[in-house]
Amino acid sequence: MKCKSVHNKLIFFLEKELPVSEMEQVQKHLDECSECARFTAEMKNTLQILDNDKVNDENPFFYTRVKERIAKQAEEQPAVRPVLVRILQPVAFSILLLLGVYGGFKLGQAPKANIAGSGFTEQEVIPYWNELEAEPIEAFLMK
Ligand SMILES: [Zn+2]
Known part of the structure; x- marks a missing residue:
């Protein structure tokens, strides 16, 4: 799997909305590619901030x-x-x-x-x- 297609699927990967086989492919790529792993961590943070903002705040x-x-x-x-x-x-x-x-x-x-x-x-x-x-x-x- 290429970095670009991992990036495209990342949001679905984080929301666990991909088919199991694709989840595994993305996970495998993240284990091997530090660049994508870092990007994933950043995106995960952003999603968490957005979730918190929905619940808390005014x-x-x-x-x-x-x-x-x-x-x-x-x-x-x-x-x-x-x-x-x-x-x-x-x-x-x-x-x-x-x-x-x-x-x-x-x-x-x-x-x-x-x-x-x-x-x-x-x-x-x-x-x-x-x-x-x-x-x-x-x-x-x-x-
Ligand atoms: Zn990559």
Whole structure:
């Protein structure tokens, strides 16, 4: 197995989502190739940091507040846009969560850079915020 294909499979290897034969192939390569073993260790660390960040930090609170707000909104207008809400909720949760996690990492940088860096343009993000009638992300990050 080549280094490049090991790198491509690494995230699945770390999540133990590869077929057993491929898990063994990757493991064998890591035993023989110190370069890839080092890269694997780094990636493992990064994944652990991301996992911890999901559990700790201010994000559960952030998530709960947004969730309550959406639930409240859905209660108030149950018949108006149920389908739209059902579609938007998971999408909006993911984006808010991503922004929250990303904001936690990049705190201190300009808000604009946060939005650009997270892979969404401002135009894509803002309609979701309006939809949720949420506070601007800066307000969350300031607290
Ligand atoms: Zn290698």
